[in-house]
Amino acid sequence: MTVKTVKSLNIDIKHLCRVEGHGDIRIRIEDGKLAECTWAVVETPRFFEVMFRGLSIEMAPILAARICGICSISHSLASARAIEQALKIRIPEPAQKLRLLAMHAETLQSHSLHLFFLVAPDFLNVPSAIPLMQTHPEVVETAARIKGFANKAADLLVGRSTHPMVIKIGGLTQVPRKIQLTELAKDLDATIPYLWKALELFKKFNLPDFVRETEFVSLKGAGEYPFIGGDLVSSDGVSRKEDEYLAMTNEYIVDFSTAKMTRLSRESFAVGALARFNNNYDLLHPKAKGAAEVLNLRPGVHNPFFYNPAQLVECIHVVYESKNLISELIDSDISEFSSPHTVKECEGVGAVEAPRGILYHCYRINEEGKIENSDCVIPTNQNNANIYYDLKKLVEESVAQGKGEEEIANLSQMLIRAYDPCISCSVH
Amino acid sequence: MLFKTITKENFKKMVEALLEENEVIGPKSRDRDTEGNKIYRFLKINSFEELEMDYTRSYSSPKNYFLPFKEDLATYHFNDKGWEQEIQYTTHPRVIIGMRACDINALLKLDQVMLKSVYPNPHYFARRRNTLIIGLDHEPLEDCFCRSMNTDTVFHGFDLFLTDIGDRYFVAINSDTAYIILNKFDAGEVTEEDRERFKTVKKQIESKFKTQVDITILPELMDLEFESEVWKKWGDKCLSCGSCAMVCPTCYCYGIEEDTDLSFSKATKRKFLYSCNLLDFAAVAGGHNFRPDAHIRLKYRYYHQFRGFVEAFNQSLCVGCNRCGKACLAGISPKAVIDDLIRTEKLQK
Amino acid sequence: MKYLGITLKRPKVGFFDFTGCEGCQLQIANKEENLKDLFGLVEVVNFREISSERRDDYEIAFIDGCITTDSEVARLKKIREQARILVAMGACACLGGVNNLRSRFHLPDVVKEVYDGHPIDTGPVRKVAEIVPVDIELPGCPISKPEFEWLVRHLILGIKPQFPRYPVCVECKQQLNSCVLDMGMMCLGPVTRAGCNAVCPRNRLGCWGCRGPSEEANLESLMEILKEKGFTEAHIAERMNFFNAFSGILDNDR
Amino acid sequence: MNIKIPQYDINLEPFMERPPDFNNKSVLMQTEKGFKSEVINIVKLTSQEKLFQVRILDSCEREKFTFLPGQFVMLELPGCGEIPISISSSSSNREFIGLCIRKAGKVTGMIDRLEPGAIVGIRGPFGTHFPMQKMKGYNILLIAGGLGIAPLRSPIYWVNEQRSAYKDITILYGTREPGQILFDYQFEEWQKIYNLKLLTIIQEPDENWKGRVGLITDLFKEVRIDPDNTFAIVCGPPVMFKFVCAYLSDIGIPRQRMFVSLERRMHCGMGKCCRCNVGSTFTCLDGPVFDYWTVMNLKEAI
Ligand SMILES: Cc1cc2nc3c(=O)[nH]c(=O)nc-3n(C[C@H](O)[C@H](O)[C@H](O)COP(=O)(O)OP(=O)(O)OC[C@H]3O[C@@H](n4cnc5c(N)ncnc54)[C@H](O)[C@@H]3O)c2cc1C
Ligand code: SF4
Ligand code: SF4
Numbered sequence A: 001m002t003v004k005t006v007k008s009l010n011i012d013i014k015h016l017c018r019v020e021g022h023g024d025i026r027i028r029i030e031d032g033k034l035a036e037c038t039w040a041v042v043e044t045p046r047f048f049e050v051m052f053r054g055l056s057i058e059m060a061p062i063l064a065a066r067i068c069g070i071c072s073i074s075h076s077l078a079s080a081r082a083i084e085q086a087l088k089i090r091i092p093e094p095a096q097k098l099r100l101l102a103m104h105a106e107t108l109q110s111h112s113l114h115l116f117f118l119v120a121p122d123f124l125n126v127p128s129a130i131p132l133m134q135t136h137p138e139v140v141e142t143a144a145r146i147k148g149f150a151n152k153a154a155d156l157l158v159g160r161s162t163h164p165m166v167i168k169i170g171g172l173t174q175v176p177r178k179i180q181l182t183e184l185a186k187d188l189d190a191t192i193p194y195l196w197k198a199l200e201l202f203k204k205f206n207l208p209d210f211v212r213e214t215e216f217v218s219l220k221g222a223g224e225y226p227f228i229g230g231d232l233v234s235s236d237g238v239s240r241k242e243d244e245y246l247a248m249t250n251e252y253i254v255d256f257s258t259a260k261m262t263r264l265s266r267e268s269f270a271v272g273a274l275a276r277f278n279n280n281y282d283l284l285h286p287k288a289k290g291a292a293e294v295l296n297l298r299p300g301v302h303n304p305f306f307y308n309p310a311q312l313v314e315c316i317h318v319v320y321e322s323k324n325l326i327s328e329l330i331d332s333d334i335s336e337f338s339s340p341h342t343v344k345e346c347e348g349v350g351a352v353e354a355p356r357g358i359l360y361h362c363y364r365i366n367e368e369g370k371i372e373n374s375d376c377v378i379p380t381n382q383n384n385a386n387i388y389y390d391l392k393k394l395v396e397e398s399v400a401q402g403k404g405e406e407e408i409a410n411l412s413q414m415l416i417r418a419y420d421p422c423i424s425c426s427v428h
Numbered sequence B: 001m002l003f004k005t006i007t008k009e010n011f012k013k014m015v016e017a018l019l020e021e022n023e024v025i026g027p028k029s030r031d032r033d034t035e036g037n038k039i040y041r042f043l044k045i046n047s048f049e050e051l052e053m054d055y056t057r058s059y060s061s062p063k064n065y066f067l068p069f070k071e072d073l074a075t076y077h078f079n080d081k082g083w084e085q086e087i088q089y090t091t092h093p094r095v096i097i098g099m100r101a102c103d104i105n106a107l108l109k110l111d112q113v114m115l116k117s118v119y120p121n122p123h124y125f126a127r128r129r130n131t132l133i134i135g136l137d138h139e140p141l142e143d144c145f146c147r148s149m150n151t152d153t154v155f156h157g158f159d160l161f162l163t164d165i166g167d168r169y170f171v172a173i174n175s176d177t178a179y180i181i182l183n184k185f186d187a188g189e190v191t192e193e194d195r196e197r198f199k200t201v202k203k204q205i206e207s208k209f210k211t212q213v214d215i216t217i218l219p220e221l222m223d224l225e226f227e228s229e230v231w232k233k234w235g236d237k238c239l240s241c242g243s244c245a246m247v248c249p250t251c252y253c254y255g256i257e258e259d260t261d262l263s264f265s266k267a268t269k270r271k272f273l274y275s276c277n278l279l280d281f282a283a284v285a286g287g288h289n290f291r292p293d294a295h296i297r298l299k300y301r302y303y304h305q306f307r308g309f310v311e312a313f314n315q316s317l318c319v320g321c322n323r324c325g326k327a328c329l330a331g332i333s334p335k336a337v338i339d340d341l342i343r344t345e346k347l348q349k
Numbered sequence C: 001m002k003y004l005g006i007t008l009k010r011p012k013v014g015f016f017d018f019t020g021c022e023g024c025q026l027q028i029a030n031k032e033e034n035l036k037d038l039f040g041l042v043e044v045v046n047f048r049e050i051s052s053e054r055r056d057d058y059e060i061a062f063i064d065g066c067i068t069t070d071s072e073v074a075r076l077k078k079i080r081e082q083a084r085i086l087v088a089m090g091a092c093a094c095l096g097g098v099n100n101l102r103s104r105f106h107l108p109d110v111v112k113e114v115y116d117g118h119p120i121d122t123g124p125v126r127k128v129a130e131i132v133p134v135d136i137e138l139p140g141c142p143i144s145k146p147e148f149e150w151l152v153r154h155l156i157l158g159i160k161p162q163f164p165r166y167p168v169c170v171e172c173k174q175q176l177n178s179c180v181l182d183m184g185m186m187c188l189g190p191v192t193r194a195g196c197n198a199v200c201p202r203n204r205l206g207c208w209g210c211r212g213p214s215e216e217a218n219l220e221s222l223m224e225i226l227k228e229k230g231f232t233e234a235h236i237a238e239r240m241n242f243f244n245a246f247s248g249i250l251d252n253d254r
Numbered sequence D: 001m002n003i004k005i006p007q008y009d010i011n012l013e014p015f016m017e018r019p020p021d022f023n024n025k026s027v028l029m030q031t032e033k034g035f036k037s038e039v040i041n042i043v044k045l046t047s048q049e050k051l052f053q054v055r056i057l058d059s060c061e062r063e064k065f066t067f068l069p070g071q072f073v074m075l076e077l078p079g080c081g082e083i084p085i086s087i088s089s090s091s092s093n094r095e096f097i098g099l100c101i102r103k104a105g106k107v108t109g110m111i112d113r114l115e116p117g118a119i120v121g122i123r124g125p126f127g128t129h130f131p132m133q134k135m136k137g138y139n140i141l142l143i144a145g146g147l148g149i150a151p152l153r154s155p156i157y158w159v160n161e162q163r164s165a166y167k168d169i170t171i172l173y174g175t176r177e178p179g180q181i182l183f184d185y186q187f188e189e190w191q192k193i194y195n196l197k198l199l200t201i202i203q204e205p206d207e208n209w210k211g212r213v214g215l216i217t218d219l220f221k222e223v224r225i226d227p228d229n230t231f232a233i234v235c236g237p238p239v240m241f242k243f244v245c246a247y248l249s250d251i252g253i254p255r256q257r258m259f260v261s262l263e264r265r266m267h268c269g270m271g272k273c274c275r276c277n278v279g280s281t282f283t284c285l286d287g288p289v290f291d292y293w294t295v296m297n298l299k300e301a302i
């Protein structure tokens, strides 16, 4: 059989579905040559950096949450952390643990939403999760149990499942009662079997075979898999302090996208579940390592489609870690959960590992406690360039392999979806 | 009435024994106000230690354990032929510890409406019958005016009523159930000394009342000063937020809401406590509102408390706890409003 | 489906996101246990965030996000033409929401600063009702799922929903919360439309007014109270402007 | 030691077995229980109003349900809401209850869409009634504005059934537009068979309207009222009965012999929800039928 290469092709997808926010894919092949291949973020900017300006620092975590409906806890935490770093506030240990627990809840919320609602339909050949309710009730049940638990945990820990209220400068506004934590632990135990069910499901999905050498950037775990604060590290060997984030991101602007792009050692780099996994594999919970084994996932993967298995592995990690955290909290005194602060002129950076990757907030604060200037660098910004170059390579290879227009269009969409881009977030 | 005494140690044992099998409600604190005072609430108690017997006043009254803020009155199951209605009055036994004399008097007033007037309310009846009330005396706060309302003492409507006489409580017993329970914990007979101490404590409580509200001709005044500027003055400040009625131990107005489930297979009829200060309290279909202004609504709350109820039951509805005055951000309190009414009445002379 | 003998129609609905965080759409995917019932009631023909199916025969359109660009204005107008009922969903769509905070600054300067002169399609922040007539405003930041479901039931029965007209304090008291104003924090609960079960005060944060003003809210009185409690006018204004819920109300009264 | 407080189970009380009897107000009963009733017939009266004939399904409950003219019921659509509606049929008709309903909001809007066969809930009867016994031997003047004719149908049936006990009976009925006239199909019957005098008047006539034009008070010019021997029943919008009652007082009818039916927001019908409370008076218990003296003493009545 001879391979028939496509001579010309025109793919124009407006507002890619099953991703958060608005982005377009445009691929044009003329005379067998790639004439255009862009992943264009067309989301309208909201100018959050400007919105912060002039506000009291207390308002920052509340406003920051509104950058993104899916990772509002991360934004709130990054924002609070930036200010706490600036004012040199040490937050009490129970608050630290509860914040981490909240992060875990969000990771689970976000990953399960992505895996079941946005990715799974691709592999089960349906337009959305809605028909799955009829065709694959067990899949929906699994998704509902996992995501339901994550929402419940977020409700308890930060007040509601989207846009937290309890995260404030210096700690938390309040903490759950121990009885509630005990309840949560019970719910958690009941959820674990569903995660293993999910593993069985995703194991069956055939991921496209595609590799592009990539530089992976994440927080560097110190003793534990990283989520809140710490040093920055890249798989190409770059290492920086949290407040040197600018040297790690090097944002630049392109004309076709309202989301900025970033670079480090090469033309692009990637952040997110796969980056964390690759850079901090050793720190994963043993159960999570086991799960990775089942999914055929080993550190050093350079196939972006493996973002999804990596997310699932992280789900398992955070659930087991949460279990420990909850019992630690139950066994300790959690009555102190907030530290006082006084304002002064200063500047600070907060980096957290949001579900989609490393997220930075940076504020300059004046002596009245008002924000003078702010900067937010979002994971999807950092992945933006990488997606762009991945897409190019994927299309070129597919064309060479003689794939048809529909298949190329599908693969391109799946590739972008694999990164779980959070577009409104990236444009902010 | 029978009286006994119980040592504080035995009281603790009694509460712990009650906690084993029953839901126990009592005053607890979690937050503090700007001056550092604790803010108390009546909540479920899990251990004796959580119970704060030295509490001052709960922010909200414990009425919600008799008249819940939200309560399902009936459920409906739809079927081919129409629907089946299901009404459940089941309530589990419950103990409330620490209710004040004024709060118990408030219940007695609610009893008038809910049990003794027409159409007795079965939901309330079931709750009332299943609640064991252990009352508790206290020294009045600065702004308590229950003495003016004649509600600073109580003789029925509870099971046990405790007065702290040092190392023990002087206990008034009002029900057989309570009598049996108390006796399991070595309740002592009242000695001469107990009696003296009880008298001293009571005298002391009596001497501590600071706030007085003159209610001599209040019902008449409500009519005479119906058009008074006083209402406008306070009405302009009123936020129409309903806080006063929510925390009040006797406010019982409500609304009804019906809703179905997502598959239209089940429906519920839900009662939710309302407040006559809320904008649409008296609004009817088509947009007409019988009480469109805040000051008119405010006036009618007072009208019901201090005149309407007197006409119906020969007593004010208000028990003088001043919870509404405390909860009102605009500082509208019965004392202030009534004093104002009396003042304008005098000025007219 | 039948209700008391009346046949109920299963309407076709579409969800459309404009400039916002998409948290509102996310709420709809929450409460997984009855998603099946919800999607049994309505036929979703357009919901980009979770479905690749896209049809334009919807009768009810749910709009979230605020409107900033000309292309958004055009898209919204087209949706309005198609939809029999248009629901604005969430603080951004109903009020403009937090996005309005940027209106304190001169837009071209902002664009220049953030995008360094690169061309960007943007414009002033507007709520949906400023562009097209809105039939129902579902408030909240984000919207609450139970309230959304409640609204859907009303739409199917063909009854206009009546949101609570009273302020958050009512629900706050029903939760037995301690009033955060007593605890020294700021709260807009007394002037904000209820319906959220006072989640923010319950979480010791105080209300920020995301659901918009309650009907005939007594703002003057609350201003006095807050000032008496020691909050500065600037502090109060900052809070009131946060979700853009109270802008204009006070000025118009004067 | 542990102590279990004995549970008192209200479900074992005898009243749980019996259908509630709302005429026996002081006994404990299942006050939420709606009598399941079938809408057996619907008569479209105007674009806004329909007459619903509703039959209580359970024979035992139907047996218990007796009312007097002027009383109302709480009509419930499960899952939608419950509203007060005056009974608009003969109190001697034990087979069905007539309810004339105007679509005005949520529940009434839904009711408007019902079809015969629909099952609804009925609680009641509630409230006071017109003192039909006391009126015996007197003239009766029935004055209705708009929907106010609905609660007057019950006294009209009553007097017809005992026609010889009453003297002259006059109905004055006014609406805004001709299209709003209710029950005109019964007018002839009322006049010829019931032997009542009926005068109608319209505020805003259309070209087909041949009758009187003006306000309801204009009809007073055409009737001779003997104040010493007349009872008056007035039903209609508040503005109307304010003027009507003032006129009737002026010509000398004692205020205790004038009756009006008040309307207020209601959620229970049993003097509990307080929504209809005017200071100390409950429209649902002490009303809806009040004599005019009482109304004058209610601070906010009209
Ligand atoms: C004693 C009495 C007798 C009545 N008789 C009739 C009658 O024979 N025919 C008729 O068409 N109407 C009658 N009404 C008015 C009727 O009750 C209202 O039109 C109806 O309650 C409107 O309900 P809704 O849900 O459609 O309106 P919405 O505006 O949606 O009202 C919501 C709720 O408010 C309450 N409510 C609103 N308006 C009224 C009102 N006017 N009276 C009492 N409660 C109200 C009800 O509980 C209702 O469910 C009577 C009212 C009373 C008090
Ligand atoms: S003082 Fe206020 S809260 Fe207390 S009983 Fe009187 S009216 Fe109610
Ligand atoms: S916390 Fe806010 S909403 Fe709650 S009662 Fe106080 S002022 Fe009202």
Ligand code: SF4
Pocket: C140, C141, C168, C189, C192, C193, C196, C197, C198, C199, C200, C201, C206, C207, C208, C209, C210, C211, C212
């Ligand atoms: S309390 Fe206020 S800010 Fe919070 S959800 Fe309710 S309305 Fe919005």
